[in-house]
Amino acid sequence: MDLVLFKKEAEKNQSGNKKFLSKLSKCDARKVDAAFHQQHEEIFEQIDCLRCANCCKTTSPIFYENDIERAAKSMRMKPGDFVSKYLRVDEDKDYVLQSSPCPFLGSDNYCTIYNDRPKACREYPHTNRKKMVQIMDLTFKNTLVCPAVYQMVDRLKKLNFI
Numbered sequence: 001m002d003l004v005l006f007k008k009e010a011e012k013n014q015s016g017n018k019k020f021l022s023k024l025s026k027c028d029a030r031k032v033d034a035a036f037h038q039q040h041e042e043i044f045e046q047i048d049c050l051r052c053a054n055c056c057k058t059t060s061p062i063f064y065e066n067d068i069e070r071a072a073k074s075m076r077m078k079p080g081d082f083v084s085k086y087l088r089v090d091e092d093k094d095y096v097l098q099s100s101p102c103p104f105l106g107s108d109n110y111c112t113i114y115n116d117r118p119k120a121c122r123e124y125p126h127t128n129r130k131k132m133v134q135i136m137d138l139t140f141k142n143t144l145v146c147p148a149v150y151q152m153v154d155r156l157k158k159l160n161f162i
Helices: 003-012 014-024 029-046 054-058 065-074 079-086 119-123 132-143 147-158
Strands: 087-089 095-097
Touching: 003 014, 003 054, 003 147, 014 132, 014 147, 029 132, 029 147, 065 079, 065 119, 079 087, 132 147
Parallel strands: none
Antiparallel strands: 087 095
């Protein structure tokens, strides 16, 4: 996975992707879900996230209280110590990682707290959930981070979904 080439291509096409996803947000939610879910299944049969891990290298999930407690417990830390060592409060008042890449990302792209990772990591890239029309802004942001999401949107554009 050449992440430099991916980033250039995603940035080059971001305006078109943003317009496309904006139009998709006004379509029948069930049809949009079905289309994304089909693409999600097909693409993740071909893509191995462990060869990429760009999400873990460049972004931060939101850590909710139960995420903090679960991760801290797995690391045999007190939740307050976990927050102090790894997290900060962002402009939206959410707990996020202090830095990237994620401190729990190993050199082999495996997550060292995988079984206890935050909900946001468990659900990423959010392309197999219901009511996709409600998260088109997030989906757009993910086209710039996740090659799989970029590919899903590109395929839907080529299929003239709208």
